[in-house]
Amino acid sequence: MRLFSVKGYKGASIAQIEKAAGLSPGAGGLYRHFESKEAVLAAGISRHLDRLDALRDVRQAMGTLVELDAQLEATARYFLDELDSQTELLQILASEIRQSPALLGAAVNQLIESTYASFAEWLQDAAGPGLDAERARTISTIALGSLLSTRLLRNVLGVTSASVEDDEIISSWVEVVRFLLDR
Amino acid sequence: MRLFSVKGYKGASIAQIEKAAGLSPGAGGLYRHFESKEAVLAAGISRHLDRLDALRDVRQAMGTLVELDAQLEATARYFLDELDSQTELLQILASEIRQSPALLGAAVNQLIESTYASFAEWLQDAAGPGLDAERARTISTIALGSLLSTRLLRNVLGVTSASVEDDEIISSWVEVVRFLLDR
Amino acid sequence: MRLFSVKGYKGASIAQIEKAAGLSPGAGGLYRHFESKEAVLAAGISRHLDRLDALRDVRQAMGTLVELDAQLEATARYFLDELDSQTELLQILASEIRQSPALLGAAVNQLIESTYASFAEWLQDAAGPGLDAERARTISTIALGSLLSTRLLRNVLGVTSASVEDDEIISSWVEVVRFLLDR
Amino acid sequence: MRLFSVKGYKGASIAQIEKAAGLSPGAGGLYRHFESKEAVLAAGISRHLDRLDALRDVRQAMGTLVELDAQLEATARYFLDELDSQTELLQILASEIRQSPALLGAAVNQLIESTYASFAEWLQDAAGPGLDAERARTISTIALGSLLSTRLLRNVLGVTSASVEDDEIISSWVEVVRFLLDR
DNA sequence: AATGAATGAGCTTTCATTCAT
DNA sequence: GATGAATGAAAGCTCATTCAT
Numbered sequence: 001m002r003l004f005s006v007k008g009y010k011g012a013s014i015a016q017i018e019k020a021a022g023l024s025p026g027a028g029g030l031y032r033h034f035e036s037k038e039a040v041l042a043a044g045i046s047r048h049l050d051r052l053d054a055l056r057d058v059r060q061a062m063g064t065l066v067e068l069d070a071q072l073e074a075t076a077r078y079f080l081d082e083l084d085s086q087t088e089l090l091q092i093l094a095s096e097i098r099q100s101p102a103l104l105g106a107a108v109n110q111l112i113e114s115t116y117a118s119f120a121e122w123l124q125d126a127a128g129p130g131l132d133a134e135r136a137r138t139i140s141t142i143a144l145g146s147l148l149s150t151r152l153l154r155n156v157l158g159v160t161s162a163s164v165e166d167d168e169i170i171s172s173w174v175e176v177v178r179f180l181l182d183r
Numbered sequence: 184m185r186l187f188s189v190k191g192y193k194g195a196s197i198a199q200i201e202k203a204a205g206l207s208p209g210a211g212g213l214y215r216h217f218e219s220k221e222a223v224l225a226a227g228i229s230r231h232l233d234r235l236d237a238l239r240d241v242r243q244a245m246g247t248l249v250e251l252d253a254q255l256e257a258t259a260r261y262f263l264d265e266l267d268s269q270t271e272l273l274q275i276l277a278s279e280i281r282q283s284p285a286l287l288g289a290a291v292n293q294l295i296e297s298t299y300a301s302f303a304e305w306l307q308d309a310a311g312p313g314l315d316a317e318r319a320r321t322i323s324t325i326a327l328g329s330l331l332s333t334r335l336l337r338n339v340l341g342v343t344s345a346s347v348e349d350d351e352i353i354s355s356w357v358e359v360v361r362f363l364l365d366r
Numbered sequence: 367m368r369l370f371s372v373k374g375y376k377g378a379s380i381a382q383i384e385k386a387a388g389l390s391p392g393a394g395g396l397y398r399h400f401e402s403k404e405a406v407l408a409a410g411i412s413r414h415l416d417r418l419d420a421l422r423d424v425r426q427a428m429g430t431l432v433e434l435d436a437q438l439e440a441t442a443r444y445f446l447d448e449l450d451s452q453t454e455l456l457q458i459l460a461s462e463i464r465q466s467p468a469l470l471g472a473a474v475n476q477l478i479e480s481t482y483a484s485f486a487e488w489l490q491d492a493a494g495p496g497l498d499a500e501r502a503r504t505i506s507t508i509a510l511g512s513l514l515s516t517r518l519l520r521n522v523l524g525v526t527s528a529s530v531e532d533d534e535i536i537s538s539w540v541e542v543v544r545f546l547l548d549r
Numbered sequence: 550m551r552l553f554s555v556k557g558y559k560g561a562s563i564a565q566i567e568k569a570a571g572l573s574p575g576a577g578g579l580y581r582h583f584e585s586k587e588a589v590l591a592a593g594i595s596r597h598l599d600r601l602d603a604l605r606d607v608r609q610a611m612g613t614l615v616e617l618d619a620q621l622e623a624t625a626r627y628f629l630d631e632l633d634s635q636t637e638l639l640q641i642l643a644s645e646i647r648q649s650p651a652l653l654g655a656a657v658n659q660l661i662e663s664t665y666a667s668f669a670e671w672l673q674d675a676a677g678p679g680l681d682a683e684r685a686r687t688i689s690t691i692a693l694g695s696l697l698s699t700r701l702l703r704n705v706l707g708v709t710s711a712s713v714e715d716d717e718i719i720s721s722w723v724e725v726v727r728f729l730l731d732r
Numbered sequence: 733a734a735t736g737a738a739t740g741a742g743c744t745t746t747c748a749t750t751c752a753t
Numbered sequence: 754g755a756t757g758a759a760t761g762a763a764a765g766c767t768c769a770t771t772c773a774t
Contacts, residue, residue, distance in 0.1 A: 006281055010193040014769060026581075027735045028770065037769065090340070094277035097341040098189050105341060112336060113344045138351045142329040142359065145336075149328030152335045153295060157273075158280040158288065161296045168321045172363065176325065179362045180355065197744060210760045211745060215392075220744065372647055376559040380748060393756045394749065403748065456706075460643035463707040464555050471707060478702060479710045504717045508725065511698030512691040518701045519661060519694075523639075524646040524654065527662045534687045538729065542691065545728045546721065563765060576739045577766060586765065 001044040005091040009041060009099065045107050048089045052111055059122050068126065072174045076147055080166060083151040094156045116140050127181045139180045146173060184227040188274040192224060192282065228290050231272045235294055241302050255357045259330055263349060266334040277339045299323050310364045322363045329356060367410040371457040375407060375465065411473050414455045418477055425488050434492065438540045442513055446532060449517040460522045482506050493547045505546045512539060550593040554640040558590060558648065594656050597638045601660055607668050621723040625696060629715060632700040643705045665689050676730045688729045695722060
């Protein structure tokens with residue numbers, strides 16, 4: 001997966017993968033373990049997805065925190081950390097989604113959709129019955145999106161310049177979510 | 184550029200590019216016009232960048248609008264439209280940045296950095312002297328990031344599920360920026 | 367011919383030849399003047415051969431000299447000079463003779479055979495009736511060959527090391543030819 | 550090496566080499582054994598050079614012969630035979646020396662220089678202290694050159710016409726060397 | 733289970749040659 | 754007479770995949 005993320009699916013040759021796996025490069029030993037190159041990618045994606053169950057429920061980040069601000073801050077940090085730990089997967093998805101939509105489409109949707117939905121649900125719980133589902137969904141999109149964009153820019157698009165500190169982002173982000181909830 | 188964005192740099196063969204350009208595929212006619220395959224990409228990136236001057240100054244979207252809400256809404260719509268019109272470029276950047284950082288690095292930074300900086304400046308103008316540069320930069324990152332993420336998800340990562348309507352996003356986004364400015 | 371001698375027939379492209387001839391490279395302007403690439407080589411060879419009439423008669427080198435030693439020395443110097451001035455042709459012949467034997471075979475034979483024969487005749491004249499044709503031919507081969515080899519080594523095989531001065535060679539060579547004649 | 554000598558380095562395609570080696574032409578199977586086309590030539594040259602140790606010491610040709618004439622005749626025949634057996638190498642050298650001077654330069658010098666030097670040393674031994682090194686070197690150049698030229702003409706330049714029999718050449722050549730030594 | 737070797741297909745690039753302008 | 758452009762063919766080389774050992 002590291003090779004796929006760095007060199008792209010086409011750019012990572014079977015020989016390189018074999019070498020990285022401790023097999024003799026170019027000997028085809030990989031085919032004892034995978035049916036084809038595409039199966040290697042599929043298996044890698046699948047393994048990444050298994051680890052993603054965690055991200056699906058952003059709520060768990062809050063643990064036993066009771067204060068809203070603390071809950072939100074924990075959520076933000078957890079979300080950013082999870083995105084960072086999934087950098088390889090995101091890079092592969094961004095590169096190959098248009099070549100293998102069937103294989104990768106499910107992965108993206110699982111990664112993003114369930115996270116957004118989970119946070120929307122939490123928002124509704126936190127705000128009480130005054131917040132309808134659609135609006136909760138909108139707030140979730142805006143709120144998580146502003147965090148997500150920092151990671152997509154840095155980890156996927158390779159933007160290095162002019163980044164704002166995470167602490168700055170998070171403290172303003174907490175205010176914004178509070179504001180959106182209170183309204 | 185369409186071929187590069189759909190199939191990736193390695194996946195788009197010279198023969199396919201020639202065919203798409205009306206040349207006989209595989210005959211190398213392209214080399215009368217470009218020195219190498221990489222030069223084709225460089226020229227395409229360069230041409231895209233020339234068109235990006237518009238995006239650099241998000242302020243121009245507001246035109247003669249005087250009311251703050253209207254200004255912000257125009258800005259949001261303009262930003263989203265520009266991102267949509269640069270879909271190809273974003274897809275290529277996301278796919279190839281790790282292979283050709285020298286060639287593409289400038290493009291990403293020009294596209295993103297100048298836009299963020301420009302919006303931060305506008306925020307300072309709108310908020311008056313109470314808003315320092317660092318905080319303006321933070322707000323710009325959060326605000327534009329939440330819009331940007333919708334486009335990166337849809338256009339780059341291919342996320343199709345569960346998108347919220349632009350109108351919903353924008354109306355909440357305007358409120359958020361107002362809140363951040365007023366505080 | 368310079369290009370052919372330096373890069374070989376295959377290595378010298380039509381575009382390079384056009385450029386060297388002041389035509390725009392790759393435009394095919396050369397085909398107004400020659401029917402094919404091979405015709406360019408043929409014309410070049412032909413032009414070189416026209417200049418070779420001189421070499422055919424080594425006798426002319428001696429001019430009005432009467433003393434045998436002086437005649438021989440003049441012959442040797444003339445022969446070496448001619449070989450040097452035909453370096454390009456020799457390089458091309460050595461490189462391409464096996465590809466275009468029909469085209470180039472005549473050239474080599476004209477260059478060498480007539481020279482050897484001419485010197486053999488002169489030897490017979492100089493030695494008087496005691497020297498039969500076959501032996502004159504043998505002496506010519508040995509004598510001219512020892513001069514020729516220095517040029518083939520240096521100009522065709524690119525041997526740079528350990529060459530003996532021409533003056534040394536020539537003075538011993540004159541002695542050798544005298545010895546062969548006198549016997 | 551046969552292909553290189555007949556068609557030249559550029560003219561011998563990888564596909565032809567593969568075919569000649571029993572591989573399926575154009576499949577690139579050769580690249581499992583050589584890094585590049587140039588490496589094939591380098592390996593071939595290197596293998597030829599290993600066999601050239603013999604030629605370096607022309608003295609060995611004389612074996613236990615005691616009579617000078619017999620020694621010289623054996624030397625001449627040995628030298629001519631070695632040159633004939635290195636025809637391929639000489640043809641390649643003559644064709645490609647100007648394209649790959651680094652690769653081939655060593656080969657020519659090893660082939661020629663050491664042979665000339667070795668014969669010069671033998672001449673000094675045979676003539677006694679009256680023959681200084683420079684003159685021995687000159688004689689070596691003239692004597693071996695006259696033999697060499699017959700092979701370069703025939704094997705490298707493809708001259709077919711008017712060759713003198715080896716026996717004729719050798720018998721006169723022995724006389725010449727004797728004369729040069731005795732003087 | 734692993735490897736050296738092989739192969740069909742395809743890649744980027746070069747080139748001799750042609751041709752409308 | 755010269756040129757920009759085009760093209761069929763072929764070059765060197767890479768690679769996913771197969772297979773006997």
